[in-house]
Amino acid sequence: MVTVSTSNEAYHHGSLREALVAAGMEALDGLDGKEVSLRELARKVGVSPTAVYRHFPDKQALVEALASEGLAMLGAAQAEAATKVGGGALGFAETGRAYVRFALAHPALFRLMYTQGNPVEHDVSGDPAGRLLQKMTRELSSNIEDAxxxxxxxxxxxxxxxxxxxxxxxxADDALIDRLLNTENLFRVQGRSSEESP
Amino acid sequence: MVTVSTSNEAYHHGSLREALVAAGMEALDGLDGKEVSLRELARKVGVSPTAVYRHFPDKQALVEALASEGLAMLGAAQAEAATKVGGGALGFAETGRAYVRFALAHPALFRLMYTQGNPVEHDVSGDPAGRLLQKMTRELSSNIEDAxxxxxxxxxxxxxxxxxxxxxxxxADDALIDRLLNTENLFRVQGRSSEESP
DNA sequence: GCCTCTATGTTTACAGCGTTCACTTTAGGC
DNA sequence: GCCTAAAGTGAACGCTGTAAACATAGAGGC
Known part of the structure; x- marks a missing residue:
């Protein structure tokens, strides 16, 4: 049973949707391998399974709501991490660390965000994290293509x-994240590879 | 119904396990989003669902068999791609392309390999693709840590x-794969990032 | 050549899942 | 204060993975 924010059992008052999403986010913390079940969320919120269908056409829609909630959280975490070090190239590097840390902190949610979420099919507009990424790289690069x-x-x-x-x-080691995100060494190998090409 | 290689309906003769794996691999080509069902595989092979349990302790074990089959395929594809260009740094770059191409060619299998497969928990011995990667990078680098x-x-x-x-x-564009796998440009950004650090 | 034992299959059953349909309750507008 | 539309309920369907009890076939020992 999840205690919904304001009035405890004020369903029939429009809060079921939010309660379901809240219960979903809560359920996602703590289970990684298994996936969240529609009936389980209904149970947690104290409502019959079919009531869910008044607010979401199917389970996929509910899952997508969780996904976009997660994308918003990720975007916020990245923005905070970037501004904390003063933005710029350093801030950009920090968003990478924040990305991986977020994934490790919310494994099930992160998986769901990218495997189930609305594909956004190459359009970044509905993805806060993607928008931030685009903005930062365009500030760092001289032309849009490079960015x-x-x-x-x-x-x-x-x-x-x-x-x-x-x-x-x-x-899943914090130091390893830094070591891998630092890509200075890749240049050498790439250069060698070019030398060998005809 | 999958027609198993040698004797057509010689179950009760030890071929069920291979038939199930074959049916599984076949089923995985063609469905990306949905996951493969134990009962469906049993149906395809013409056997009752519970017969599966004579050869696998549970569904997870069957799935892991598919995963390791997939890892072997991937390793073979990468090795072939590398030798085709004569190995070396050029061959190494080719294994990267082969990796992504394999994923695009077998989406469901690839997903399954990495999300369901036996985690190999930081041990590369049971993973042909991982072994090849380790071998190639150690040839390319002067010390093991860099490799x-x-x-x-x-x-x-x-x-x-x-x-x-x-x-x-x-x-999922082939040209984009090349553009992204070529990481020469990353050096510049990484350098700038270092300049700004105190 | 028969008998028995074991490996390999089947049948039945259970709980849980997403979803549909017909029904009931509730809140708010006239 | 009724009536309607929105919101929630209950039963049911077909699917899933899995367990338990039972059936059978084929190989090995006599």
Whole structure:
């Protein structure tokens, strides 16, 4: 039973949707492997399973609501991390760390955000974290093309680290995050690879 | 109904396990979002659902069998791609491309390999793709520490690109794969970031 | 050549899931 | 104060993974 913020049992008053999302976010903290169940959330909120369908067309829609809530949280965490060090290139690096740390702090939510969430299909407008990333890289780069490339690369690295750590492929170690996010060494290898090309 | 390789209906003869895995691999091609069902595989093979439990303790074990089959396929694809260009640094770069291409070619299998598969928990011995990666990076680097760092970074980038493309966050475009895997530009930004640090 | 034992299958059953349909309750506008 | 539309309920369907009891087939020992 989740105690909804204001009036305790004031359903039939429009708060069910928010209560479900709140219960969902709460349920997502603590279970990583298993996925959240619609009936379980209904139970937690004290309502019959079918009541959910008055507020969401199906489970997918409920899950997407959780996903976009998560994206907002992530965006906020990144923005805070960036401004705390004064923005700029240093702030940009900090958003990467914040990204991975967020994933480790909320494994189930993070997974859900990217596997279930509305795909945003190459449009960044509905994704606060994506918007911030685009803004920062465009400030750092001289032209938009470079900026967008950098944005996708940075995103890929951070996302890869996060996922591999969540999946237990790489130790979920804070120092390792820093070591991997620092990509100075990659230049050498890339250069060598170019030398060998005909 | 999947037609198992040798004798058509020679169950009760030890081929059920292989038939199930084959049916699983077949089922995984063609469905991305949904996950494979134990009962469905049993149906495809023409056997009752509970027969599966004579060969796998539970569904997870069956899924892990599929995962390790997938890891073997990936390792083979990468090795082939690397040798085709003559190995070396160029071959190393090629394994990255092969990794992402494999993910795009077998989305459901790839997801399953990394989210469900036996975590290998930081031990690379049961993972052919991981072994190859370790071998190549150690050949490319002067010391083991640099090599392992490079390995994890390269893995992270490729994995991030693959996942973001599978999840529809980034266009699944072949040219984009190359653009993102080429990380020469990252050096500049990283350098700037260092300048600003106190 | 028969008998038995074990590996491999089947049947039935249970609890949980998402979802549909028909129904009831409730709150608010006239 | 009624009436209507919104919101929640209950029963049911087909699906899932899994457990327990039972059936059968084939190999090995005699």
């Amino acid at each position: 967008d490339r950098l944005a996708l690369q940075a995103w890929s690295i951070a996302h890869g680290i996060a996922m591999l750590m969540l999946d237990g492929r790489i130790p | 392992d760092r490079l390995a994890l970074q390269a893995w992270s980038i490729a994995h991030g690109i693959a996942m973001l493309m599978l999840d529809g966050r980034i266009p």
